[in-house]
Structures are given as C-alpha cells and as structure tokens.
Amino acid sequence: MQNYEKFKQHIKSSAESFNSIPKNESIKVIGHLDADGICSSAITVNGLIKMNRKYSLSILPTLTDESLKLLQDENEKYFVFVDLGSGSIDSIGKILDNKKIFILDHHHPQSDVIYENIVHVNPHLFDIDGSTEISGAGVAFLFTRELVDNTDMARIAIVGAIGDVQENNGFQLLNDEILKIAIENNLIEVKRGLKFFGVQTRPIHKLLQYSSDIVIPGITGSESGAINFLLSLGINPKLKNGFKKISDLTQDEQKKLIAGIIMKKDINSKEIFCNNYLLINEVDDSPFRDAKEFATLLNSCGRLGKASIGIGACLNDKKMKNLAVENLSSYRREIVNAINWYKDNPDKIIKKKNFIIINAEEEVMPTMIGTLGSILSKSPDIEKNMFILSLARNDDNTTKISLRITGNPENVNLKEIIQAIIEKINHGSSGGHVFASGAVIDTDYEEKFIGAASEVFEAIAMEERI
Ligand SMILES: [Mn+2]
Incomplete structure (x- = not known):
C-alpha cells in the first residue's frame, strides 16, 4: 500500500510545482491521439479552463524527435504531456531542455533518468502497473484534482481507462477509486x-x-x-x-x-x-451513454484527425457532440473503404504459408491501417496463425506499420516480433502489445522492411515444423 501513498504524495507535490507557474504564462498541452489520450487532454484542458489559465493544445499520434524539434520553437515555456511522453523522456529531456515540462503518463518510462526541467508523474515509477491499474486520463484526473475541483471529469477518466482496455469485470485499485468518485457524484452507474x-x-x-x-x-x-x-x-x-x-x-x-x-x-x-x-447525464439512445461506446467514438475522432471534436465532446459541448456522431459515420465509411481496397487489390498483397503482407501505400489512411489489420485478423476467410503485416504511408515520408495475427495463438509476442524486424534493418521504431504491435519507418525503407519481415516469419514457420 505504501507505494500508492507515495504515488499520491508525488502527484500532490507535482501539482504544487505546477501552481508556481506564473498566471500570465500560456501552457502548451500535448496529448496522444487515441481515446485515452483525448480523455487525458480534455481532463487537463477542463482543469486549466477552471483555473483561468491560458493554454494551447496539440494532439499527436506519436512523439518523434522531429515533432519534439518542432515543439522546441513554440512560444510557450511550459509544457504538459498527457498520455505520452514517458516513452520518450530522454529525447524530451535533451531536445526540450529550454522548456519546463510536466509529463502525466502511464506508459513504461524509457528510463528513470531524472531531468531537472521535467516533473514526471507516472505510476510505474512507484511500481504500480500503468497498463492495468490506471490510464493516462486517470493520471490527468488525479493531478488536476489537486489543483482545482475537477470531479465531473471522473466520468471521462473512466471512459479513458475503458478506451485503453483496463476494464475486466471491474477495475483495479486506482481506476476503481476513480470509479467510486464517479458513482458517489452521480456521474456513472454500473449495470450488469x-x-x-x-x-x-x-x-x-x-x-x-x-x-x-x-x-x-x-x-x-x-x-x-x-x-x-x-x-x-x-x-x-x-x-x-x-x-x-x-x-x-x-x-x-x-x-x-x-x-x-x-x-x-x-x-x-x-x-x-x-x-x-x-x-448518468446522457440519454438512453445516445452513443455517449455507455462508456465503451463513448471510447469508440473518441477513437474514431482521433483516427480521422478530428481529435478536437472528441475533446469538445468530453467537455460536453453540444455542437462538438453532434459532430462526433457524424464523424463516427465517416469512420465506418473509411473502414469499408479500407476493406474494399484490400478485396480489390489482390496483386498488392503478398500471401505466403504463414503470413500476409499488405502495402496500401497511399490508398488507406495510415491511422486506419491497424484497424484493417485487426479486422482481417478476425476474418473467418483467413487461415489460423497467419501474421498480418500491413503498411500505409504518412504524409511526412514515413510509413506506418501494423502487425496482427489470426486465431489468438499462445506463445506469440507480436511486440517482440516487430522489434526483431526493426533490429534486422537497423532502422525505425516499434511498440505495442503481445497481440497488436506497430512500427514507423522512413518510406525509403519499406522494401528492406518487407524483406526482413518475410525472413522473420519464414524462420518462425521453420521452427514450428521442427
Ligand atoms: Mn493511454
């Protein structure tokens, strides 16, 4: 229990340090693009509005050295990273050494190096598992609550945790504490x-x-x-x-x-x-009523590059909520487009014994390529234990890659496999989980990456035969 107390104490002292930022300074909030990132950003922004603080907001799909270099030139001196940052703390420390930085995150920290200009709030630093016990939105909620009455955002912290798949027949300790706050304040009810x-x-x-x-x-x-x-x-x-x-x-x-x-x-x-x-405050037929549907809606906003609509929806802005619902329809159309592209372009697809490689180049949105891979990985038309590697290009000469597998086999770690491919070509960065992983490379490396991936998959097929 001691580490929970220490974590909360650390949140308190970090909030005090935030309070010492002069009132006339504008604060730059940088949030992650997924549902939890949107919730984290909304919770932070809601707190800043209540505190009468000036702020600006950017939502990013990932933090790269290039995006950090762009941030270096921003006018603001004070930055808050939410639901991202810990995984790049060394780059942030080096590149943004001219800024005062707060990181409110729950991803595994890149290192435990302490940077003088960074206040780092992350459960992992206290041996609390950030992948299951608290989301980015939860960390942002606990942090802002030390600064201002942000109780009504407990409901959004729950949406964020659900967006990050932290609910499993209930929540673990820290998320559960936030849920209790939401229930006590008549924001959320739980029904079987x-x-x-x-x-x-x-x-x-x-x-x-x-x-x-x-x-x-x-x-x-x-x-x-x-x-x-x-x-x-x-x-x-x-x-x-x-x-x-x-x-x-x-x-x-x-x-x-x-x-x-x-x-x-x-x-x-x-x-x-x-x-x-x-x-509780949403009507029955609304897609904002069930936290799971709400999270899906926010994800669709992020994926179509409309994160600000999602943030507006979290802040309960009527107009933004209507736009978010419209966006969900466009998102469904994008999914259909991606599946149709896959069906219509068999010549662009490499299919071997235990893997499929799809290079959609510019034909599928890079933010949709993981969704396409996930849908194909559940398709009954594809044999079991097939790796599905899909690629699509970002507009900055990089390529986004996603790796999935059909049939939920045990003893397969997609995060390790994509890491092995990246190490083989000695270029790019990777991340993800056991059943869903991804990477980003320069587009010039696509061919090399596909070659290396084929070798890795073939080696796995060989191992299985022996
Ligand atoms: Mn998250």
Missing part, C-alpha cells in the same frame, strides 16, 4: 448486462449479428439468422417504426433472450454478462 457492443444504440438483431464476444453459429454474422432466433424465442424484433433495442424489451422478454442465448451456447451464464458503465 449482456456482453454486446452497442446495447444503447443498436437493434437487438444487429447486436446478435455483429457480436464478437458471444458467438453463436448460424446467428452471428447472419441478419436473417438473428431475426429468426428472436422469433423462435417469441420475441418480435420489430417496433411499429424500426427495430427493438434491448431497452424496448419487457422483463419477461429479456429473460427469454438470456435463456435462449445460454441454451444455444451451452455455456456458463457468467461468460455472456459484463459490466456496463453508463453516464
């Missing part, structure tokens, strides 16, 4: 529900059709199968105008549906339920 995505906004037969957690043969993936299943349970899926959502079902119908799914799946009922985190 069926493990479907989009319960608030989608009709029941669509939930069944598109479910990735509750997979039922003949129903998942089939609209008519899903409708017939509901009819067989005595549930009419239709309303006078449109289709029924879960909330339109009577208690009796809900019980029938749950029983029907359990019968079909022949599984423990525990596997089909999950916690839903509902934002």
Whole structure:
C-alpha cells in the first residue's frame, strides 16, 4: 500500500510545482491521439479552463524527435504531456531542455533518468502497473484534482481507462477509486448486462449479428439468422417504426433472450454478462451513454484527425457532440473503404504459408491501417496463425506499420516480433502489445522492411515444423 501513498504524495507535490507557474504564462498541452489520450487532454484542458489559465493544445499520434524539434520553437515555456511522453523522456529531456515540462503518463518510462526541467508523474515509477491499474486520463484526473475541483471529469477518466482496455469485470485499485468518485457524484452507474457492443444504440438483431464476444453459429454474422432466433424465442424484433433495442424489451422478454442465448451456447451464464458503465447525464439512445461506446467514438475522432471534436465532446459541448456522431459515420465509411481496397487489390498483397503482407501505400489512411489489420485478423476467410503485416504511408515520408495475427495463438509476442524486424534493418521504431504491435519507418525503407519481415516469419514457420 505504501507505494500508492507515495504515488499520491508525488502527484500532490507535482501539482504544487505546477501552481508556481506564473498566471500570465500560456501552457502548451500535448496529448496522444487515441481515446485515452483525448480523455487525458480534455481532463487537463477542463482543469486549466477552471483555473483561468491560458493554454494551447496539440494532439499527436506519436512523439518523434522531429515533432519534439518542432515543439522546441513554440512560444510557450511550459509544457504538459498527457498520455505520452514517458516513452520518450530522454529525447524530451535533451531536445526540450529550454522548456519546463510536466509529463502525466502511464506508459513504461524509457528510463528513470531524472531531468531537472521535467516533473514526471507516472505510476510505474512507484511500481504500480500503468497498463492495468490506471490510464493516462486517470493520471490527468488525479493531478488536476489537486489543483482545482475537477470531479465531473471522473466520468471521462473512466471512459479513458475503458478506451485503453483496463476494464475486466471491474477495475483495479486506482481506476476503481476513480470509479467510486464517479458513482458517489452521480456521474456513472454500473449495470450488469449482456456482453454486446452497442446495447444503447443498436437493434437487438444487429447486436446478435455483429457480436464478437458471444458467438453463436448460424446467428452471428447472419441478419436473417438473428431475426429468426428472436422469433423462435417469441420475441418480435420489430417496433411499429424500426427495430427493438434491448431497452424496448419487457422483463419477461429479456429473460427469454438470456435463456435462449445460454441454451444455444451451452455455456456458463457468467461468460455472456459484463459490466456496463453508463453516464448518468446522457440519454438512453445516445452513443455517449455507455462508456465503451463513448471510447469508440473518441477513437474514431482521433483516427480521422478530428481529435478536437472528441475533446469538445468530453467537455460536453453540444455542437462538438453532434459532430462526433457524424464523424463516427465517416469512420465506418473509411473502414469499408479500407476493406474494399484490400478485396480489390489482390496483386498488392503478398500471401505466403504463414503470413500476409499488405502495402496500401497511399490508398488507406495510415491511422486506419491497424484497424484493417485487426479486422482481417478476425476474418473467418483467413487461415489460423497467419501474421498480418500491413503498411500505409504518412504524409511526412514515413510509413506506418501494423502487425496482427489470426486465431489468438499462445506463445506469440507480436511486440517482440516487430522489434526483431526493426533490429534486422537497423532502422525505425516499434511498440505495442503481445497481440497488436506497430512500427514507423522512413518510406525509403519499406522494401528492406518487407524483406526482413518475410525472413522473420519464414524462420518462425521453420521452427514450428521442427
Ligand atoms: Mn493511454
């Protein structure tokens, strides 16, 4: 318990140090592009607004030495990095040595070197696991709360943690403390529900059709199968105008549906339920009601380069919330475009025994390439244990790469594999997790990278044969 107390004490003293920034100084906030990064930025900005501080904001997909060099020339003397920065602390320390810097992050620090101009707030420095126990949004929340009453942002800290997949039938200690604050202040309520995505906004037969957690043969993936299943349970899926959502079902119908799914799946009922985190001040049909849907919406804002809309939505700006909903439709269209491009261009795809390499060059948005890889990795049309490596170009002569694998095999670490490829060509940077990893290289290195990747995948296939 001691390390938690120390972490909180460190947050307190870091906030005090922040308070000593002269009031007339503008503060530059730099946030990460994903849902948690957008939540972290919104929480920080909300705090700065309440404190009557001047600020400006930039949202970045990753921190590179080039982007840090650009920041070096900014007028502001005071910087706050949120949900990023720890992984590049040495570069920040070296390149931005003319600035006073606060890093509020939960990613693994690049090193534990102490820089005089950097106040570093990160749970890992106190042996607290930032990948599961607290998100960037959570760190920003605890930090700003020491400066100003930022309680209403507890709900956004929960959305951020869910965006970073830190919820697993509940939260761990620090996230759980934030959830309690959100519950006590009537911001969030937790309800058990069926493990479907989009319960608030989608009709029941669509939930069944598109479910990735509750997979039922003949129903998942089939609209008519899903409708017939509901009819067989005595549930009419239709309303006078449109289709029924879960909330339109009577208690009796809900019980029938749950029983029907359990019968079909022949599984423990525990596997089909999950916690839903509902934002109390949002109406039932809204995509902002369920924290999971909210996080998805923010992700789509980031990926389409509209992070500011996502931040506005977190700050409860009506106009921004409408724009965010529109953006989600464009995002869905971009996903369809990416899949269509893949289907229409078999000649641009290298397919071997245990891997597929897709170089979309400029044809797919670089922020969508990981999503395309993830969708393909779940496709029933591709054999199991296939590596899916996809590439797309950024507009600064770099190429974004993502690595996925089909069929969730054990003993495969995609982060290590992509790192091995990067080491082979001795160029570029990589990151990610066991089941999803990525890299960035200069576009000139694409051919070399693809060659090295093929060798690494082939070596793995050889090992498996032996
Ligand atoms: Mn994060």
